[in-house]
Amino acid sequence: CNGSVRVELSGQRTTSDSGALLLREVLDNSGVIEALEDNLVDPRHPLRIRHSLASQLRTLVLQRAMGWIDLSDTDTLRRDPLWQLACSDARGTTPLAQDRPSQATLSRLLTCLGR
Incomplete structure (x- = not known):
């Protein structure tokens, strides 16, 4: 159980993608992301990973589910606090400092998955 979500509008940074x-x-x-992660091979060097495979998969799935179908939309969303929270591996309500994966990062993932 994740508890309740409290939304405060300050006028500075709001989103329509709640x-x-x-x-x-x-x-x-549903366990979909974990199932995908368990059955996919991540060829990246572990010490050079900035965004986990699960975080990238979550970003791709959520963007498409919310109607953001083009990868170019990724750069529009990557600094949005709500998207940072929704796609992150971290749980809770604390704002996250790290941006979401870039369009280039997700493009590399899709290329890798297509092989």
């Missing part, structure tokens, strides 16, 4: 948090819960409860 449904991504609900979809994150659905993904977590």
